[in-house]
Amino acid sequence: MCVKVACVGGGPAGLYLAILLKLLDPSHDVTVHERDPEGSTYGWGVTYWRGLLDKLHEHDPESARAIDASSVRWREGVAHVRGLTTRRPGDQGHGIGRHRLLEILAARARSLGVRLEFEHEITPENLPTADLVVAADGVHSALRTRHADHFGTETRTGRNRYIWLGTSKVFDAFTFAFVETDQGWIWCYGYGYGCGFGPEAGTCVVECAPQTWTGLGLDTAAEADGRALLEKLFADVLDGHPLIGRAAPDGRAQWLNFRTLTNRTWHRDNLVLLGDAAHTTHYSVGAGTTLALEDALALAGALHEHAALPQALARYEQARRQALLSVQSAARYSAEWYENLPRYINLPPQQMFALLGQRHSPLLPYLPPQLYYRIDRAAGRLEALRRLKRRLGPKIARTVHARAPASRK
Template identity: 70%
Template sequence: MKIACVGGGPAGLYFSILMKRQDPDHDITVHERNPAGSTYGWGVTYWGSLLDKLQAGDPESARVVKESSVRWSDGVAHIGDRTTTHHGDEGYGIGRRQLLDLLAERARSLGVHVEFEHEIADGDPLPDADLVVAGDGVHSGVRERHAGHFGTEVALGRNKYIWLGTTKVFDAFTFAFVETPHGWIWCYAYGFSGEHSTCVVECSPQTWTGLGLDRADEATGLALLEGLFVKLLDGHGLIGRANTGGGAQWLNFRTLTNRTWSHGNVVLLGDAAHTTHYSIGAGTTLALEDAIALADALYAQPQLAPALAAYEKERKADLLAVQSAARHSAQWYEDLPRYIGLPPDRMFALLGQRHSPLLPYVPPQLYYRIDRAAGQLETLRRLKRWLGPKVARTLHAKRG
């Protein structure tokens, strides 16, 4: 089979690796518009379950990714002058550029053609191939050629966020909430190498404009944020967008969905097919899981159309719970004033339960008590699971 992957992100590269391992005779080319070593963002996160899937698909990729990642098992929340720590599951961080370099090198070693600075521009014909994989991101040009067919929909989140780096190396997944005269502003920070961490800053639009961040240039904005998070950063600075010519930008998160994921011999992968709010840290994992599912479907079904249909059906089903969790997580941060006055341990407990559909409808103190009891008693745990969607739907109907 001749395969063209448009976009050299983790999903396209890993898909090419899996297909070459299935059959070395596949003719596969990855077309990436940016130069080698040029990527946006800083570090990405994942959990141990992804390593298990990478190990099953390609042990060599799993080995080098794990060896190049940093690990943490604690979560720390700084709320004003208060701090609490939670011991949880082991997580991993790796630089996005390093992840792409590792996957590109592995793909080349298997015979994949990885072509950098090769953009498939608007109006250009798509590559001549049996299968064209659109892994070119949330703004996918390949998808936009047939936007009506794919049924693309985009919903913008209310809060503003910016993706930054810092030389402060965090040894735990860290949250910091800072009160300002214009409302709360907060960040998520985690290490991804021995030299750098990712720092994602978020706030309401009212806080953003009140602080003047809507009018500040990048240098002024970074200086303002460094002052707000001075205790967290411990003397280290914040850094704008890495490895690109442009500066870091404040954005509203784009939740993207598509009615269908394929059109003829074109199929969507990763962010071109779907996005999930960054606050659950699943974007890279979901993209790689897409790649695994697509490769598996093509192996199980030699006919292209049934294989693409099976891939879409499987991934849409798998994504339902994740997308629901992401929506509730984003809403929790948009409703932050409801929870920010709680004692740190309770605030952190609700932070960990922000994916629950029940939270927007139950007073925070009551939900915290239910959750603590449910952690100890199986009967109440079953009751909480039963109450969650039923009560949420009932209250939602009454509010409507």
């Protein structure tokens, strides 16, 4: 239906939407406008799960194969608390360098005839002429901000401080490390992401309560000094590897408070929001890139199925809002779990790690942690028995039937 499409923002969402639109109809005129130079990115590694990879294979096998080949995988979670280590099996996770992901998507888009215009900033004053303008310009979207009242934009700022860092340490599992200091607890999430930064690399996200952040002097330290302190605090989990960061223009580290963003509506006339411009979910659930790519899938599908733009955009928004409900709820409870870490950190390591895995539960904040743990264990055993019964039930029935006396058959 759309003849000319302008995607503002060359992140995963904008690039993948451009790919999908050209695959659905090669006659579409699609341009991606990105303000930064090609090859520059301000992230480290991104995570995703098998379900997303299956969707990518379904809609564009070529880019999916390249993403798969450049990703690392893990099936375990590891938690380090007070010198103790606990491992738990889990679903297969994937990590890929953001730089490499963008490289794959940009190459694929070009091969399909998408125009990529780097170092080309689009503002509300110089919008390109197009049938559809896609605001894929991130959480600080200038296009959305111009019409914030229409979109009903709201943000909620989290309490804890966090910083996104790289490292040459290669993590063999999704790793959590909790360190107690005189100023309170500080912790990190670490995972590998393979190609993109180098032959082997990892991401390390560090988080702490505001009083710990100021107590350790991280609020005033120069970037290099703060990073050296973090390397010392997490020396065991990093195995002596350095952390890699980027200083702000004033020389300080780029510590942030996470901002959860929502919008009442996602479209206005021929302008539609995509990815972080439309919504954000706390980084502790590792869903940001997945949700952005799923937005692109939904928008491309709606544009292909509906001839009229208003109906297509309404369908896209309806479908994605519904899909996001459970993820946004999980992200909210996950963020709150970390903000209330003292409630859980003194549990025995096995219990603490189990509740770390249950942090998305809306019930957990309202029950004593050890009671929740016992209930969860009991429910798990019951579910295991139910699965065993479903698996063995038909076999037992056939055996009993085969052995029954003839008069009973």
